[in-house]
Amino acid sequence: xxxxxxxxxxxxxxxxxxxxxxxxxxxxxxxxxxxxxxxxxxxxxxxxxxxxxxxxxxxxxxxxxxxxxxxxxxxxxxxxxxxxxxxxxxxxxxxxxxxxxxxxxxxxxxxxxxxxxxxxxxxxxxxxxxxxxxxxxxxxxxxxxxxxxxxxxxxxxxxxxxxxxxxxxxxxxxxxxxxxxxxxxxxxxxxxxxxxxxxxxxxxxxxxxxxxxxxxxxxxxxxxxxxxxxxxxxxxxxxxxxxxxxxxxxxxxxxxxxxxxxxxxxxxxxxxxxxxxxxxxxxxxxxxxxxxxxxxxxxxxxxxxxxxxxxxxxxxxxxxxxxxxxxxxxxxxxxxxxxxxxxxxxxxxxxxxxxxxxxxxxxxxxxxxxxxxxxxxxxxxxxxxxxxxxxxxxxxxxxxxxxxxxxxxxxxxxxxxxxxxxxxxxxxxxxxxxxx
Amino acid sequence: xxxxxxxxxxxxxxxxxxxxxxxxxxxxxxxxxxxxxxxxxxxxxxxxxxxxxxxxxxxxxxxxxxxxxxxxxxxxxxxxxxxxxxxxxxxxxxxxxxxxxxxxxxxxxxxxxxxxxxxxxxxxxxxxxxxxxxxxxxxxxxxxxxxxxxxxxxxxxxxxxxxxxxxxxxxxxxxxxxxxxxxxxxxxxxxxxxxxxxxxxxxxxxxxxxxxxxxxxxxxxxxxxxxxxxxxxxxxxxxxxxxxxxxxxxxxxxxxxxxxxxxxxxxxxxxxxxxxxxxxxxxxxxxxxxxxxxxxxxxxxxxxxxxxxxxxxxxxxxxxxxxxxxxxxxxxxxxxxxxxxxxxxxxxxxxxxxxxxxxxxxxxxxxxxxxxxxxxxxxxxxxxxxxxxxxxxxxxxxxxxxxxxxxxx
Numbered sequence: 001x002x003x004x005x006x007x008x009x010x011x012x013x014x015x016x017x018x019x020x021x022x023x024x025x026x027x028x029x030x031x032x033x034x035x036x037x038x039x040x041x042x043x044x045x046x047x048x049x050x051x052x053x054x055x056x057x058x059x060x061x062x063x064x065x066x067x068x069x070x071x072x073x074x075x076x077x078x079x080x081x082x083x084x085x086x087x088x089x090x091x092x093x094x095x096x097x098x099x100x101x102x103x104x105x106x107x108x109x110x111x112x113x114x115x116x117x118x119x120x121x122x123x124x125x126x127x128x129x130x131x132x133x134x135x136x137x138x139x140x141x142x143x144x145x146x147x148x149x150x151x152x153x154x155x156x157x158x159x160x161x162x163x164x165x166x167x168x169x170x171x172x173x174x175x176x177x178x179x180x181x182x183x184x185x186x187x188x189x190x191x192x193x194x195x196x197x198x199x200x201x202x203x204x205x206x207x208x209x210x211x212x213x214x215x216x217x218x219x220x221x222x223x224x225x226x227x228x229x230x231x232x233x234x235x236x237x238x239x240x241x242x243x244x245x246x247x248x249x250x251x252x253x254x255x256x257x258x259x260x261x262x263x264x265x266x267x268x269x270x271x272x273x274x275x276x277x278x279x280x281x282x283x284x285x286x287x288x289x290x291x292x293x294x295x296x297x298x299x300x301x302x303x304x305x306x307x308x309x310x311x312x313x314x315x316x317x318x319x320x321x322x323x324x325x326x327x328x329x330x331x332x333x334x335x336x337x338x339x340x341x342x343x344x345x346x347x348x349x350x351x352x353x354x355x356x357x358x359x360x361x362x363x364x365x366x367x368x369x370x371x372x373x374x375x376x377x378x379x380x381x382x383x384x385x386x387x388x389x390x391x392x393x394x395x396x397x398x399x400x401x402x403x404x405x406x407x408x409x410x411x412x413x414x415x416x417x418x419x420x421x422x423x424x425x426x427x428x429x430x431x432x433x434x435x436x
Numbered sequence: 437x438x439x440x441x442x443x444x445x446x447x448x449x450x451x452x453x454x455x456x457x458x459x460x461x462x463x464x465x466x467x468x469x470x471x472x473x474x475x476x477x478x479x480x481x482x483x484x485x486x487x488x489x490x491x492x493x494x495x496x497x498x499x500x501x502x503x504x505x506x507x508x509x510x511x512x513x514x515x516x517x518x519x520x521x522x523x524x525x526x527x528x529x530x531x532x533x534x535x536x537x538x539x540x541x542x543x544x545x546x547x548x549x550x551x552x553x554x555x556x557x558x559x560x561x562x563x564x565x566x567x568x569x570x571x572x573x574x575x576x577x578x579x580x581x582x583x584x585x586x587x588x589x590x591x592x593x594x595x596x597x598x599x600x601x602x603x604x605x606x607x608x609x610x611x612x613x614x615x616x617x618x619x620x621x622x623x624x625x626x627x628x629x630x631x632x633x634x635x636x637x638x639x640x641x642x643x644x645x646x647x648x649x650x651x652x653x654x655x656x657x658x659x660x661x662x663x664x665x666x667x668x669x670x671x672x673x674x675x676x677x678x679x680x681x682x683x684x685x686x687x688x689x690x691x692x693x694x695x696x697x698x699x700x701x702x703x704x705x706x707x708x709x710x711x712x713x714x715x716x717x718x719x720x721x722x723x724x725x726x727x728x729x730x731x732x733x734x735x736x737x738x739x740x741x742x743x744x745x746x747x748x749x750x751x752x753x754x755x756x757x758x759x760x761x762x763x764x765x766x767x768x769x770x771x772x773x774x775x776x777x778x779x780x781x782x783x784x785x786x787x788x789x790x791x792x793x794x795x796x797x798x799x800x801x802x803x804x805x806x807x808x809x810x811x812x813x814x815x816x817x818x819x820x821x822x823x824x825x826x827x828x829x830x831x832x833x834x835x836x837x838x839x840x841x842x843x844x845x
Contacts, residue, residue: 022741026734033727105502117499177502224503224586224665237588306720309473309797313727316466316793320731323459324738330455331745385719419451 002359009360016332020364023328027368030321031409032375037307037314039380039401040387043394044205044303048192052132053293056196057254057262059087059269062287063246064232075287076230077200077300078248081219083272088124092268093254094261097127100250101201101226102218104176104211108163118159118176119226120211121198122218128154128185130255131197136160138170138185141214145184149216153181159210160186179221181213193394196293199300200251201227206390225249266290306387322416325364330420333357337427344429353425361417362410369409373397376405442773452746453774456739457782460818463735464786467728468814469793472806474724477717479648485531485710486602486639488567491523492706493678494530495669495685498693499700503663506583511692516669519684521677526565527660528558529643530668532713537643542655544609545619545630554605554653555642558584560660563600563637565670571603573616573635576658580634586664594622595629597657602637604652620655631657649804667693678705732821739825743771747833754833755840764834771830772823779822783815790814 013020047053061083062075079087084098103119121127125140137160141152153174160169173180194204222239231247256262266288273286291299340353377397384392446453495516498504509527516525529536538558541551560581563570580598599620606615619630637654645651673681685703704712747754754767762770794806 019741022737026737029730029734105500226665312793312797313466313470313473313724316462316469317727317731320459320462320466321734323455323462324734324741327452327455327459327738327742327745330452331741334745334749382719386716386723423451 028371030318031372033314036379060289084250095126095130095255097124107175118210154185333424357421365410365413369406460782461786465789468790485641498667506662515688524564524672526561540622556655569638599631744829758838759841
């Protein structure tokens with residue numbers, strides 16, 4: 001019976017090619033626009049470390065006070081050196097790492113190759129197990145490396161490939177800005193998008209770290225941050241003056257496995273504030289924050305506003321298209337009232353009529369969805385013109401999206417066809433036969 | 437024809453009318469918001485940036501994490517100055533470059549009111565190098581131009597310096613036509629630095645002009661950064677020798693800036709830098725225009741399609757009207773009036789919806805409030821659209837012969 005109805009629909013659609021084409025095109029446009037913007041949104045809003053994102057937290061301390069607040073009363077989005085090192089010393093979380101972005105010129109041992117710029121982060125050794133990154137060779141510099149301020153480095157697999165052709169390079173040395181660094185570990189291929197451990201510096205997509213050096217080494221050697229530096233007040237001269245200042249330039253990531261741990265850490269932060277208040281540093285009430293990773297990504301607008309706004313517009317557009325299809329289907333179905341009358345008189349039940357028209361709208365939806373798939377592919381090819389190309393690269397037409405596109409088209413069209421279908425099923429056979 | 441007559445005919449076709457009204461409402465909401473976003477993206481592109489564009493070449497992409505020392509910066513500036521065709525050189529952050537910029541909260545010295553956010557450029561010779569127009573006061577004097585180590589920005593080093601600010605910023609801070617000779621303070625409370633306004637610029641754009649309303653809140657300080665990780669050069673050139681200058685720049689710089697790492701040097705005419713900066717906005721403007729256009733087209737076909745069907749359904753009714761003395765013109769009017777009522781109801785709901793969407797966008801995504809003029813504008817677009825869309829089916833309706841009334845239906 002279904003096959004028979006499908007055949008009937010096909011014949012009926014071919015009888016009115018212009019109207020059918022209009023409906024198919026309308027659906028395809030609406031679906032194409034919606035799915036393109038959805039694909040970009042999905043790419044940008046992905047959780048870079050889904051198995052652990054609710055256990056990773058970013059603590060913030062209101063060290064500037066209400067005088068420097070914007071309207072939203074939020075503390076600055078990074079820490080000063082004073083507070084970051086105090087939190088590291090307190091060691092109140094399971095794992096924690098202060099970190100900031102650094103850059104070097106790498107001078108290859110082979111003199112015939114020209115130097116190139118590498119970028120990475122200065123971190124503590126606990127950073128690696130905290131973000132669950134595996135090592136292909138070797139491991140981190142460990143607590144001894146942290147404490148002894150050693151010139152040791154963990155490099156990415158990409159850099160290892162570039163310098164050593166992918167072989168085990170642990171124990172070898174590289175020259176960074178004139179300092180010999182010993183390689184202690186080579187990471188597995190790792191490219192978290194967005195770069196979740198350093199959201200405050202704004203390079204969310206497309207950037208990958210080549211290497212990681214010990215935080216304490218970087219501070220000893222007066223490595224300035226490659227990222228943002230915000231100061232509310234003047235700092236004393238020199239590097240030591242800068243470290244003592246209230247300038248914020250260091251990010252912090254802590255691991256708190258249980259809900260109770262997060263509560264305890266919150267109390268710890270407020271306690272730290274009170275201590276500092278007692279010492280005369282802050283004269284305002286605690287206003288600290290402890291965002292888990294998903295909250296932090298939202299707070300820092302990692303998903304570009306353009307992406308959300310375009311999704312809103314695209315789905316509004318889809319709704320317009322669907323209402324249009326309702327109207328066109330109604331016109332199409334009601335024009336066939338005489339045919340329905342004849343079929344009913346010959347014994348077709350209302351259910352049969354409903355079935356037939358549901359299938360007919362489904363066929364329209366299917367064709368519209370397939371065409372919409374083409375529009376989505378076209379849209380994704382051009383999306384790099386509008387969004388950050390690094391986000392656009394992440395937005396792909398995979399099997400999941402293909403399935404979602406076609407399904408959405410069919411379901412939406414069948415829903416749109418529901419009212420016209422029910423109206424068609426209510427045609428009274430006697431009245432129609434008489435009218436003819 | 438009376439209103440009650442009109443309404444009763446619409447009531448008889450409740451669903452059709454409702455369907456059209458809903459479609460009109462959503463179309464209205466989408467078109468209004470799309471046009472508004474479009475205007476927001478377009479506005480910064482239409483602003484005057486104050487730069488003598490055809491006489492300016494920008495040099496970007498000089499990065500050295502260790503910092504460029506004063507000797508290298510001096511050497512590079514001199515080498516650039518000596519290229520034939522170069523009239524002025526200035527080193528520091530550049531317009532349409534977000535990588536290296538300084539922002540601060542600014543307020544008049546004698547005022548503890550709300551601060552506004554502005555950007556400042558740190559340059560010795562930017563007025564000459566970009567061809568900016570000083571409308572009041574003067575450019576910096578030689579003795580005002582000093583060097584500042586990168587680490588000391590925001591420090592006491594800035595206090596008491598001279599500053600050039602734009603007309604827009606001066607008017608906003610000090611009131612219309614005021615500003616020359618007054619002091620601007622950065623930061624909050626007692627801690628900020630105060631700088632004296634020695635000149636007012638006609639226009640000058642901030643490094644990243646995203647919001648047209650505040651894109652001119654710009655200030656120049658006569659400080660040149662040294663030991664700085666990023667260098668940018670602005671060159672004022674003889675337009676006739678532009679290509680020769682662009683050719684000569686890389687060699688001149690390479691001789692002076694011995695960096696261990698190679699540079700991704702970008703030497704571009706000002707217009708190209710500007711075009712590249714607005715590429716995304718331009719694409720978005722086209723996209724929004726297309727979306728608005730397609731929504732309008734689809735709504736038009738929807739209205740035309742449904743009205744056509746409606747006319748067909750009501751052949752007999754039209755015939756009776758004609759038989760009872762209605763002229764063709766009256767039939768046309770009937771359909772026009774019906775469409776008017778539907779579009780009116782639809783766009784009222786649509787405008788409420790548009791307003792709601794805008795409120796949502798405002799709360800969650802730092803978007804400005806929808807100016808009220810967009811609302812009647814959106815309604816007007818749909819009104820014209822509706823009247824045009826029904827024209828064809830309505831004219832077909834006027835051709836229904838009165839004799840139809842006598843037929844069985």
